[in-house]
Amino acid sequence: GDSVTQMEGPVTLSEEAFLTINCTYTATGYPSLFWYVQYPGEGLQLLLKATKADDKGSNKGFEATYRKETTSFHLEKGSVQVSDSAVYFCALRGSGGSNYKLTFGKGTLLTVNP
Amino acid sequence: DTGVSQDPRHKITKRGQNVTFRCDPISEHNRLYWYRQTLGQGPEFLTYFQNEAQLEKSRLLSDRFSAERPKGSFSTLEIQRTEQGDSAMYLCASSLTGTDGNTIYFGEGSWLTVV
Numbered sequence: 496g497d498s499v500t501q502m503e504g505p506v507t508l509s510e511e512a513f514l515t516i517n518c519t520y521t522a523t524g525y526p527s528l529f530w531y532v533q534y535p536g537e538g539l540q541l542l543l544k545a546t547k548a549d550d551k552g553s554n555k556g557f558e559a560t561y562r563k564e565t566t567s568f569h570l571e572k573g574s575v576q577v578s579d580s581a582v583y584f585c586a587l588r589g590s591g592g593s594n595y596k597l598t599f600g601k602g603t604l605l606t607v608n609p
Numbered sequence: 610d611t612g613v614s615q616d617p618r619h620k621i622t623k624r625g626q627n628v629t630f631r632c633d634p635i636s637e638h639n640r641l642y643w644y645r646q647t648l649g650q651g652p653e654f655l656t657y658f659q660n661e662a663q664l665e666k667s668r669l670l671s672d673r674f675s676a677e678r679p680k681g682s683f684s685t686l687e688i689q690r691t692e693q694g695d696s697a698m699y700l701c702a703s704s705l706t707g708t709d710g711n712t713i714y715f716g717e718g719s720w721l722t723v724v
Contacts, residue, residue, distance in 0.1 A: 499651075538615075538715045538717035539652065539715040541712060541713075541714065586651070596642065596654040596665070597654065599653075601650055601651050
């Protein structure tokens with residue numbers, strides 16, 4: 496079945512540092528890929544998405560490129576802020592008959608220190 | 610657009626009691642989903658509705674769990690005879706179908722603690 500593997504955290508960075516959170520997936524067909532962010536005690540917010548190979552999703556300075564050849568969707572940000580501290584989830588939405596649900600990775604906790 | 614609303618946000622209950630969570634999706638969304646998230650894990654799919662029809666249920670949804678969406682608008686998730694292992698956050702989400710249906714929007718979740 497579909498699966499998502501994220502780099503294990505926690506990740507601790509200083510403000511203005513460069514961020515990469517790795518995400519790889521296993522799926523049949525052509526899934527859509529997502530990054531969601533979860534702040535403490537809250538639900539999930541969609542951060543960015545990409546629906547086909549080579550698409551780049553971007554939002555709030557975060558970027559991720561859908562790489563079908565490496566089955567990856569790594570999240571990057573050039574300069575993190577303290578307010579970026581949260582848990583980040585990579586997810587995929589299957590194509591065809593499984594397109595109704597999201598499959599999530601375990602999440603990566605990011606802490607940004609001033 | 611008020612987003613997906615869930616109620617209550619927090620619930621503490623004694624083992625063996627029944628609990629019910631309510632979800633109000635984004636108003637024009639015809640798909641509604643329930644997920645469960647335990648500490649340190651990503652959300653796991655439980656079930657989803659298209660309009661009032663429940664189209665898929667995960668094997669995680671034991672017989673003690675029941676979800677309804679009677680008029681195709683709000684939904685309820687009931688857990689009967691709660692167990693400590695039911696302690697988790699229950700997330701509701703909604704989306705459209707079709708080409709705009711690719712984005713699933715989540716509510717803020719309902720935390721359940723079974724003591």
